[in-house]
Each structure stands twice: as structure tokens, then as C-alpha cells.
Amino acid sequence: MHEVNVLDILIPEAGSFYIMDRGFTDFARWFALHQAQAFFVIRGKSNLLFRRVYSRPVDKSTGLRCDQTIALTSTKASRDYPQHLRRIKFYDAEHQKYLVFLTNNFDLPALTIAQLYRCRWQVELFFKWIKQHLRIKQFYGTSENAVKTQIWIAISVYVLVAIVKKHLKTDASLYTILQNVSINPFENNAT
Numbered sequence: 001m002h003e004v005n006v007l008d009i010l011i012p013e014a015g016s017f018y019i020m021d022r023g024f025t026d027f028a029r030w031f032a033l034h035q036a037q038a039f040f041v042i043r044g045k046s047n048l049l050f051r052r053v054y055s056r057p058v059d060k061s062t063g064l065r066c067d068q069t070i071a072l073t074s075t076k077a078s079r080d081y082p083q084h085l086r087r088i089k090f091y092d093a094e095h096q097k098y099l100v101f102l103t104n105n106f107d108l109p110a111l112t113i114a115q116l117y118r119c120r121w122q123v124e125l126f127f128k129w130i131k132q133h134l135r136i137k138q139f140y141g142t143s144e145n146a147v148k149t150q151i152w153i154a155i156s157v158y159v160l161v162a163i164v165k166k167h168l169k170t171d172a173s174l175y176t177i178l179q180n181v182s183i184n185p186f187e188n189n190a191t
Contacts, residue, residue: 004029012036017105019120027072027080034083034104041116044087044100049074053084058110065089065098067110090114134158135178 007029012018014037022043033040050070058064066089072078088101088110103113130136134154139147161177170177 007032012038014038017041017116019116021120027077030104031081031083034081039103039105041101041103041105041113043117044102046100048072048100048102049077050085050087052087056110062111063091063093063114064110065091069106086113088113130154133174133178 004024004026007024007026010018012033016038018033018038018040020040020042022045024042025045030040030042049072051073052068053071054069056067056069058067066087068087069084070087071084072081083104086103086106088103090099090101090110091097092099099114099117101113101117105113108116130151134151136150136154139150141147141150158174158178162174165172165174165177
């Protein structure tokens with residue numbers, strides 16, 4: 001299933017923020033979130049067709065470049081999302097790139113919207129860490145409880161191995177120790 005299809009099975013919670021990357025560009029699905037009184041923040045695509053309705057002043061020293069109310073102008077997009085959107089352009093000095101965010105929230109400060117998106121990367125880094133360190137090759141169940149249980153078990157094993165490594169004062173890396181733990185109990189030592 002493509003990631004964007006998750007929005008079809010997600011039950012939006014009113015007042016919640018859903019932070020998404022450009023791959024989740026789907027105006028009808030955004031409008032479903034909007035109608036559920038949930039908020040979204042998404043990276044805008046460069047080919048978005050819109051007209052500016054209103055511009056709010058921004059403090060450019062914060063990295064903000066513009067804070068606009070926009071209307072979508074392509075026929076399909078404006079049909080799928082008939083409301084105005086908020087478009088925030090931000091310059092990320094650390095990575096020397098411009099980022100454009102779209103949201104249906106007009107109340108929070110523009111800088112807060114940009115920071116919300118930045119927090120999304122912490123979640124991405126967490127999942128990257130899980131993939132690199134916990135060695136979860138597949139999930140043995142698909143329910144929320146099964147997935148959470150498997151992740152917590154993997155984290156627990158990782159922490160226990162880190163404690164053992166510290167206690168033994170070994171120079172071996174956690175990766176090496178985990179490799180040995182995962183292989184040795186299952187090896188047939190009989191020759």
C-alpha cells in the first residue's frame with residue numbers, strides 16, 4: 001500500500017496535527033482532514049498552482065520569507081480542496097535551502113508551523129535508528145499491539161545488551177555484540 005493511502009484508514013482526531021512530506025499531496029484527503037477539524041502541515045510541491053489572496057508580515061531574521069493565504073487555481077485541486085490554504089516559505093540556513101509548507105491552520109505563528117515540520121524529522125530519525133539498530137526484519141503481527149510489543153522487546157534487548165557491554169567494559173561495539181547474541185544461541189556446535 002502506498003503511504004498516502006494510510007490517510008484513508010486513519011481516523012482523524014479533531015484538533016490534532018498531521019505532519020506529512022510531499023508524497024502525501026492529495027487535496028481530497030487533506031480536505032477530509034480539514035472537515036474532521038484536524039490540522040495538517042505538508043511540504044509544498046514546486047509546481048503548485050495557486051493565487052495569493054493575502055500576505056501577512058514576517059520577521060525575515062527568523063528564516064521566514066512569506067506567510068500567505070492562497071487559493072488553489074488548478075481545476076482538480078480547487079474542486080478537491082475548495083478552502084483557502086496557508087503557504088509559508090522558510091529559509092533553512094543550516095541546509096541552505098528554501099522550504100514551502102502548506103497548512104489549514106491559520107492561528108499558530110508561521111514560525112511554529114515551520115518548527116512543527118522540523119519536529120517531523122525527529123520521528124524520521126527515530127525510525128531510521130530502529131531500522132539500523134534493532135534488527136527488526138519483519139513484523140510477526142499486524143495489529144497495533146503486536147507491532148508495539150515487538151518494538152518494545154527489540155528496544156529492551158538493545159538496552160540490556162548496552163548494560164552488559166558497560167558492565168563487561170568490552171571494546172566490542174553494540175552491533176558486534178548483538179550480532180553474536182542473535183547468531184550463537186541458534187548455532188549447532190556439534191561437530
